[in-house]
Each structure stands twice: as C-alpha cells, then as structure tokens.
Amino acid sequence: MSYRIAVIGAGQMGSGIAQVAAQAGHDVLLNDRADEFVQRGLSVIKKNLARDVEKGRKSQAVADAVIARITPSTTIAHYDVDLAVEAATEHLDTKLALFRTLDAQTPARAILASNTSSISITMIAAATKRPEQCIGMHFMNPVPVMQLVEIIRGIATSQATYDFTHALAGQMGKTPVEVNDFPGFVSNRVLMPMINEAIYTLYEGVGSVEAIDTVMKLGMNHPMGPLTLADFIGLDTCLAIMNVLHEGFGDSKYRPCPLLKQYVAAGWLGKKSGRGFYRYDT
Numbered sequence: 001m002s003y004r005i006a007v008i009g010a011g012q013m014g015s016g017i018a019q020v021a022a023q024a025g026h027d028v029l030l031n032d033r034a035d036e037f038v039q040r041g042l043s044v045i046k047k048n049l050a051r052d053v054e055k056g057r058k059s060q061a062v063a064d065a066v067i068a069r070i071t072p073s074t075t076i077a078h079y080d081v082d083l084a085v086e087a088a089t090e091h092l093d094t095k096l097a098l099f100r101t102l103d104a105q106t107p108a109r110a111i112l113a114s115n116t117s118s119i120s121i122t123m124i125a126a127a128t129k130r131p132e133q134c135i136g137m138h139f140m141n142p143v144p145v146m147q148l149v150e151i152i153r154g155i156a157t158s159q160a161t162y163d164f165t166h167a168l169a170g171q172m173g174k175t176p177v178e179v180n181d182f183p184g185f186v187s188n189r190v191l192m193p194m195i196n197e198a199i200y201t202l203y204e205g206v207g208s209v210e211a212i213d214t215v216m217k218l219g220m221n222h223p224m225g226p227l228t229l230a231d232f233i234g235l236d237t238c239l240a241i242m243n244v245l246h247e248g249f250g251d252s253k254y255r256p257c258p259l260l261k262q263y264v265a266a267g268w269l270g271k272k273s274g275r276g277f278y279r280y281d282t
Contacts (some may be wrong), residue, residue, distance in 0.1 A: 003145055004028075005028050005082065005084070006083070006084040007021070007024065007085050007185045008086045008098055009086065009088040011041065012044075013038070013087045013143060014030065016142055016143025017085055018030045019066065020144055020174070021172060021195045022066045022212075027071070029071050030042065030071070030073060031075075034074060040073040046252040047197035048144055049063040049066060051075075077105055078105060079102070079105050080107060081206075083110060083112075083164075084106055085113045086114045086115060088245075090116065090237055090240040096127040097182060100127050100128065103162060108130070111134075111135065112135040113165060116136060116138065116169055116187075117138055117237070118184045118188050118244040119244055120154075120248075121182055122156070125154040126235065129170065131154060131159060132156050133158065133161050135161050136151065136152025136181070137150075137153065139166055146155065147175045149177070151165055151178050152178075152179055152180070158254055159195050181243050183244050183247075183248030184248075186244050191247065192242055192245060193253065195229065195233075196256060196260065199227070199257040200259075202277070203257055209227050209277045212225060227277040229273050229278065231271065231276035231278055234269050234272055235264050235269045236269050239261060242260070243256060263277075
C-alpha cells in the first residue's frame with residue numbers, strides 16, 4: 001500500500017527520508033522554509049539516483065519515477081497526508097512549533113513523526129492534540145544507505161501508531177528497532193559521549209586529530225574515526241545532542257567539551273561548512 005508522506009526539512013536527513021519513501025512507492029511532499037533549500041535537497045536526491053543508475057543498481061526509468069513522486073513545498077497548509085515526518089534542526093522550540101503547525105494543518109488520521117536524534121518524543125507530542133499519534137522515527141545518516149531506524153514511543157503513543165510506523169520503516173527497506181523515550185535514545189546516548197570524549201583527548205593534547213581517528217579505526221575497527229564522523233554529522237548537531245544529554249540526565253559525564261563549543265561558535269561545523277576537525281572543499 002502506498003501513502004502520502006510529508007517530509008518537513010529538506011536538508012541532509014530530510015532529503016534522504018524523502019528519497020527512501022519515494023523509492024518505496026509513496027507520494028512525498030518535500031518541504032522547507034525556502035525554495036532554494038528544497039531545490040538543494042532535490043539535487044542531492046537526483047545525484048544519489050544518478051549514481052545508482054551509473055552503477056547499474058537502478059534503471060533510468062525507475063530513477064525518473066522516484067523523482068516524479070516528490071513534490072516540492074514551501075508552505076505547510078492543508079496537507080492531506082497520512083504521515084508527516086519532521087526532519088528539522090535539533091532544536092526543541094523549532095520542533096514544538098512545527099508539530100503545532102502540523103497538528104493544525106494535517107487531517108485527523110495523520111501520524112506525526114519526528115526524526116529527532118535526542119529530544120523527548122513525549123515532550124514533542126504534548127504540543128499537539130493527538131499525542132497518541134506522535135512517534136519518533138530516527139533514521140541514520142546517510143538515510144539511503146544506513147539500515148537502522150530507531151522507533152521511539154512517547155508516553156501516549158498508541159499501539160496502532162507504533163505498528164503503522166514499524167511496518168512502514170520495514171516497507172522502506174529499513175530495520176526498525178524499538179527503543180524507549182530517554183535522552184539520546186540508544187544510538188546517540190552511546191555514540192555522542194564517545195565522540196565528545198574523542199574531542200576531549202584532542203583538547204587535552206593526548207593525540208592529534210589524525211592519531212585519534214587512526215587509533216579508533218585500526219584499534220577498534222570503526223569504519224571512520226570519531227572526529228571524522230563528528231564532522232560528517234555536523235558539530236552543531238553534536239553539541240545540541242550533548243546539551244540534551246547533559247540537561248536531561250543532569251550528569252557531568254555528558255558535559256560538552258569546551259573545544260566543541262568553541263568550534264561551533266567559530267562556525268566550524270564540519271563538512272557542511274568546509275571546516276571542522278578537518279578542512280573540506282566547499
């Protein structure tokens with residue numbers, strides 16, 4: 001069965017979610033604040049699909065059909081959708097405002113999902129009049145490649161909402177895993193303190209950027225070093241998640257490294273800004 005799905009936020013995560021939803025046969029509204037952001041997201045999707053065609057993983061006709069299922073949008077008004085997935089910046093007030101708007105602008109049947117990587121689903125759902133139809137659907141980055149989706153119930157999430165979301169993730173070719181509604185869930189409660197500790201080892205002069213990443217790649221068999229991964233995720237996102245963990249648990253072990261704060265203040269956000277722990281061509 002195919003559904004109408006709105007994806008709110010056309011950045012790295014949102015464009016990836018839109019792509020896998022369209023690949024699974026669903027009609028997708030890809031929304032962002034300005035058309036330039038939506039078009040940038042569409043260009044990333046087209047580039048991904050062109051690579052698949054070049055490598056023989058898809059035919060051109062299939063790639064064209066995926067793009068045809070995606071409709072650009074810059075306003076959230078009277079969205080006749082079955083599911084809306086919020087993939088905005090990791091900022092509580094932004095998400096609360098979006099969920100209030102989605103609650104008002106989608107039909108009563110629609111499920112409202114958040115791709116948040118750390119913020120309480122219960123708190124987000126409380127901004128709506130349908131908390132039983134709100135859920136966390138945390139995709140991994142890059143979405144078209146990574147298998148996992150964390151499915152997070154809020155305190156009021158209904159079994160029907162969970163069952164629908166779990167089945168939909170599977171139909172999109174993902175492996176859904178249920179986790180509980182605690183700060184950072186499982187993925188980022190484990191990953192982000194490791195990244196933060198790697199930044200501390202740099203801050204304290206224990207090793208260079210290259211040394212830290214090489215130790216973790218060769219010694220721990222990680223596919224990429226933690227500082228490379230932080231650059232890829234975005235240092236602003238890493239800081240936002242560490243702040244959620246620190247505030248949510250009130251435990252000093254989650255305090256963000258001062259060097260991470262400094263890099264974000266400088267605008268050194270990683271790959272997307274051209275500079276983080278490494279330099280990148282922009």
